[in-house]
Amino acid sequence: MCFTEYRESLMTNGTRPTQPAGSAPAFYNNPHVRALFYQLLLVVGIGYLVFLIISNTLANMEARGIKTGFDFLSTTAGFDILMTLVDYDATHSYLDTFIVGLLNTLLVGAIGIVLSTLIGFVMGVAYFSNNWLVQRLSVVYVEIFRNIPLLLQIFFWYFAVLAALPSARNSFSLGEAFFLNIRGLYLPKLIGEPGSGLVYGTVVAAIIGIFVLHRWAKRKQELQGVQLPVVRLSLALLIGLPLLATLVTGIPFALEYPELKGFNFRGGITIIPELMALALALSIYTGAFIAEAVRAGIQAVPHGQTEAARSIGLKDSQIMKLIVVPQAMRVIVPMLNSEYQSLVKNSTLATAIGYPDLFTVFVGTTLNQTGQAIEIVFMTLTVFFVINMTISFVMNWFNHKVSLAERK
DSSP states (O other), X not given: OOHHHHHHHHHHHSSOOXXXXXXXXXXXXXXXXXXXXXXXXXXXXHHHHHXXXXXXXXXXXXXXXXXXXXXXXXXXXXXXXXXXXXXXXXTSBHHHHHHHHHHHHHHHHHHHHXXXXXXXXXXXXXXXXXXXXXXXXXXXXHHHHHSSOHHHHHHIIIIIIGGGSOOGGGOEEETTTEEEETTEEEEOEEEEOTTHHHHHHHHHHHHHHHHHHHHHXXXXXXXXXXXXXXXXXXXXXXXXXXXXXXXXXXXXXXXXXXXXXXXXXXXXXXXXXXXXXXXXXXXXXXXXXXXXXXXXXXHTSOHHHHHHHHHTTOOHHHIIIIIIHHHHHHHHHHXXXXXXXXXXXXXXXXXXXXOOOHIIIIIIXXXXXXXXXXXHHHHHHHHHHHHHHHHHHHHHHXXXXXXXXXXX
């Protein structure tokens, strides 16, 4: 249809001319085709931009004589690391330094997640306590530690608290087995002997049994309305089975106690002050945000639920455990996901006090010695991306489990 016919039709009928029956619109007028074209154009543009950045970087590195590649990982590192969870010394390769730093990062992240969750839930529930002192303590804790920068809290625990501890010869001790001094916390080390494998196996079996018990008790409650003491039965499995296996195998363990030799302790387990300061600061700081998430989740539960529970004779502890917290979890869990990821990313502040995490060991010392900036930064970014995506996947799965089912 030409423009003249289109104008005459619009003037006489007052409507736009319709497409003839049986004819399809032009492909460039199809919204799906145009959307696909724009998306493809965007992908091509981004790909070209990435290509320009990479090619320009490689050209600059070649002009300056900087070698690329991951061959440096097999080179001898030549430096020691303050704390290692695996066998390591200065003769190991840079790949081993990467592994050591990664394990140290995972360690402080796991400790921080567990402790911050415990602190956050306790303080979040304490906000609703009928005891005035407990309730005020929860408010003061959140307002103080949430509003002080994390780096300052790390410095406080490291320089003001742990650095003020006595020397090794004047250590605080508990039963000649636990020692605390300026160089760290020393604990007895459990050493397995022949037969200890059976005990470890019963621990795994107990954990599997607890999982099965939990699912069976939940199904029994849904079908028959019978509530089993799952917590007590779980503790009985987790403690009873390994204890029975330990007694049957003749206690196949020995304790290695730390001993003062010269100016320091030898033997046992050593928790360095850098780890203690970082774990405490991360846990207390993140716990304040988790406490706020718990408070918000509990307040999201309608007050009528609490009144209905009281009307049937439930105690306050039972109301919180059976009624309020299960419904509050659907609000709490999404916020926990964000806090856990922030905790892992904040652990890179360990470099401020010298804790040998991945950032300090690999991006710090290894990068300074090798000059392989692109490779090292890329590996570090990939590690933190994978860790946070794993946390996100697990928490999204858990959020799906605790979410309320919609009525159909």
